[in-house]
Amino acid sequence: MSLEEQFTVFPTMETKRLLLRPMVAEDAEAHFSFFPDPVLQQGIRGGFIPQSVEQTRGIIEKFSQAYSQRASLAWGIALKENNQIIGGIDLTNFVNRKMADLGFYLARRCWNQGYMTEAVSQIVRFSFERAELNRLQATVAIENIASIRVLQKTGFTQEGLLREYAMGSEFGDVYLFSILRREYRSGS
Numbered sequence: 581m582s583l584e585e586q587f588t589v590f591p592t593m594e595t596k597r598l599l600l601r602p603m604v605a606e607d608a609e610a611h612f613s614f615f616p617d618p619v620l621q622q623g624i625r626g627g628f629i630p631q632s633v634e635q636t637r638g639i640i641e642k643f644s645q646a647y648s649q650r651a652s653l654a655w656g657i658a659l660k661e662n663n664q665i666i667g668g669i670d671l672t673n674f675v676n677r678k679m680a681d682l683g684f685y686l687a688r689r690c691w692n693q694g695y696m697t698e699a700v701s702q703i704v705r706f707s708f709e710r711a712e713l714n715r716l717q718a719t720v721a722i723e724n725i726a727s728i729r730v731l732q733k734t735g736f737t738q739e740g741l742l743r744e745y746a747m748g749s750e751f752g753d754v755y756l757f758s759i760l761r762r763e764y765r766s767g768s
C-alpha cells in the first residue's frame with residue numbers, strides 16, 4: 581500500500597478503546613467543547629483554536645477538503661463505547677509523500693489514561709505499514725511534558741532543540757522528535 585491509496589477510502593481504524601475516524605459536521609459540538617480550556621490551548625498554541633461551534637464546523641469542513649485534495653489526513657479520536665469525539669490527530673505537510681508532521685490533542689477530562697499513547701501508536705503503525713512513509717516528525721514545546729512522554733513512549737527520538745520557534749504569534753523553544761521507518765521495523 582502507499583500514501584496515495586489512503587486517499588481513496590478514508591482509513592478509519594480501531595484500537596483497544598478508540599475509534600480513529602473522519603470527523604463530520606455532527607461532531608462539531610463535541611469537538612468544540614474541549615477547546616475553551618486554557619491548558620489545552622497552551623499545548624496547541626500556534627494551531628487554530630475555534631471560538632464557536634460554527635467555526636468548529638468550518639474546521640471539520642477544511643479537514644474534509646484537505647483530504648479530498650490529498651494534502652493531509654485528520655482523524656477524530658472517538659471513544660469506542662459511545663462514538664463521542666474526545667480529540668484529534670493528524671498527519672500534515674507531506675514531503676515527497678514520504679515524510680509527514682504529526683499533531684494531536686485531547687479533551688482535558690481524558691488526559692493521563694493512556695489514550696493518546698494508544699492513538700499515536702496506531703498512527704505510527706499506519707504511517708509505516710500502510711502509508712509507506714519513511715519519517716514522521718513532531719515539534720513540541722519544551723515544557724509540554726505530557727506530549728514529550730507520549731512521543732517517547734511511542735518510539736520517537738528527540739533530535740534537537742529549535743530555538744524561538746514560531747508558534748502562531750508567539751515564539752518558544754521546541755524539541756524536534758522523529759521516528760524513522762527502519763526504527764519502527766527494528767522495534768527500537
Ligand SMILES: CC(C)(COP(=O)(O)OP(=O)(O)OC[C@H]1O[C@@H](n2cnc3c(N)ncnc32)[C@H](O)[C@@H]1OP(=O)(O)O)[C@@H](O)C(=O)NCCC(=O)NCCS
Pocket residue numbers: 619620621622623624683684685686687690691692693694695696697698718719720721724725726727729730
Ligand atoms: C499531550 C496530550 C495529547 C496527552 O494525552 P494523554 O492521553 O493524556 O497522554 P497519555 O495518557 O497517553 O500519556 C501521558 C504521559 O505523560 C505523563 N504526564 C502528564 N503530565 C505530566 C507531568 N506534568 N509531569 C510528568 N509526566 C506527566 C503521564 O504520566 C503519561 O506518562 P506515563 O504513561 O509514563 O505515566 C494531552 O495532554 C493534550 O491534549 N495536551 C494539549 C494539546 C497538546 O499539547 N498537544 C500536543 C502538541 S505537540
